[in-house]
Amino acid sequence: MSATAPATTGPVLADDVPATMRASVLLRQGEVEMQERPVPTPPPGEVLVRVRSVGVCGSDVHYYKEGRIGDFVVEQPLILGHEVSGVIAGVGEGVDPSRIGERVAVEPQRPCRTCRQCTTGHLNLCPDMKFYATPPIDGTFCDYVTAPAEFAFPIPDAISDHAGALLEPFSVGMWAVGKAGLAPGSRVLIAGAGPIGALTAIAARSYGATEIIVSDPVASRREQILGFGATSAVDPLDPGFDPAALGVDAFIECSGATPALLAGLKALRPGGTAVMVGLGAETMPIPVQEVMNKEIVLTGIFRYVDTWPKVIAAAQAPGVDLDALVTAEFPLEEAEAALTQVPGESSLKTIVVVSR
Known part of the structure; x- marks a missing residue:
C-alpha cells in the first residue's frame, strides 16, 4: 500500500x-x-x-x-x-x-x-x-x-491469465538459473525438455546465456524445445553423445533421472555448477572424486525467492x-x-x- x-x-x-x-x-x-x-x-x-x-x-x-x-x-x-x-x-x-x-x-x-x-x-x-x-x-x-x-x-x-499462472513454474526455472550463476555468454546444459526444462531454457536466455543445450530422449520434445529458448537439443541415449566433450559452465537437471544427473556432472567444465531441480530418487550415487577433482559446485533448489518481478519482465x-x-x-x-x-x-x- x-x-x-x-x-x-x-x-x-x-x-x-x-x-x-x-x-x-x-x-x-x-x-x-x-x-x-x-x-x-x-x-x-x-x-x-x-x-x-x-x-x-x-x-x-x-x-x-x-x-x-x-x-x-x-x-x-x-x-x-x-x-x-x-x-x-x-x-x-x-x-x-x-x-x-x-x-x-x-x-x-x-x-x-x-x-x-x-x-x-x-x-x-x-x-x-x-x-x-x-x-x-x-x-x-x-x-x-x-x-x-x-x-x-x-x-x-x-x-494472459494462463501465462500469469505459469509465472510460478517460470519462477522455478528463474531461481535455478540464478543458482547456476549464469551470466551473459554462459554455456548451459539442461536435462529434460518438459515444461520446467522449457521454462528454464527461457530463463537461461533472459540471463544472457548464449548456448543452451537441452537433452531429452524423446525426439518430438527435442524438436519442440527449440521454440522455447534452446539453441540445440541432444539425445542422451545416442551412442555418439559424449557429455564430457561439452565442457559447459552450468548444468541444470530438470528430469529427476539419475542417469541425466551423472551425465550432466561429466558435461561440466572444471569449476562448473550443477543445480538439481527435478524430483527423482531420494538417494543417488554421486561420483565424489569427479566432483572434488573438478571442484564442481553441486546444489539443489527448493521453490524461490523474489523471482516474480524477474519472470514478469522476462515473460x-x-x-x-x-x-x-x-x-x-x-x-x-x-x-x-x-x-x-x-x-x-x-x-x-x-x-x-x-x-x-
Whole structure:
C-alpha cells in the first residue's frame, strides 16, 4: 500500500462476491469431489483473489495418485493447485481498496517472516512455511483464495491469465538459473525438455546465456524445445553423445533421472555448477572424486525467492510466448480429469480454467 493510500478498518469486497464458492477437493488418495464452501474473508494485509487460471503441477498429480510427497501427507481433505492467476475481488484491513479489479499472479508462499531463514533472505526455507496445496494448506482449485497483498503481483495486459499462472513454474526455472550463476555468454546444459526444462531454457536466455543445450530422449520434445529458448537439443541415449566433450559452465537437471544427473556432472567444465531441480530418487550415487577433482559446485533448489518481478519482465521479452506451453485446458468441474489425463509426448502444461 502506498503512503497516500486510504486506510481500511475492515475488509472491503467487490459487490459481486458471493457467499459461497466451488472447490475441487481431494478427499483422499485418488478421489476428488466438487464441494460448495464459504468464500474466505481476507485478513488484515491480505487480498481476496477471484481465481481465473491454475496450472497443473506434477506435485498435484503426485498428491492425487500417491497421497503424499515425502513427509507431506494428505491426511484430510485438500484443495490442490498452486500455479494461479486471477483478479483481486476484495482487500483486508490496511490494503488499498483501489486494488480491487487488478489482475494478478499470486506467489503461493506464506512464510512466517520472523525465523532466521526469513530474516536472512531465505524465506523459501522457512520451517513454518504455508504453501498452497501442500498439506494441510488448501490450494487454488476453487473460485476464491486469499493471499498476502505483497505476494499478489500485478500483471499487464500483455500477460494472459494462463501465462500469469505459469509465472510460478517460470519462477522455478528463474531461481535455478540464478543458482547456476549464469551470466551473459554462459554455456548451459539442461536435462529434460518438459515444461520446467522449457521454462528454464527461457530463463537461461533472459540471463544472457548464449548456448543452451537441452537433452531429452524423446525426439518430438527435442524438436519442440527449440521454440522455447534452446539453441540445440541432444539425445542422451545416442551412442555418439559424449557429455564430457561439452565442457559447459552450468548444468541444470530438470528430469529427476539419475542417469541425466551423472551425465550432466561429466558435461561440466572444471569449476562448473550443477543445480538439481527435478524430483527423482531420494538417494543417488554421486561420483565424489569427479566432483572434488573438478571442484564442481553441486546444489539443489527448493521453490524461490523474489523471482516474480524477474519472470514478469522476462515473460514480456520479444520472442517469449508462455501461452505456447499450454497444451490442454479443463474447467474446474473436470479438475480430476486434468489430474488423470495421460499426457502425450508433446504435452507440456495443462490449465484448469476456473473463470474468464
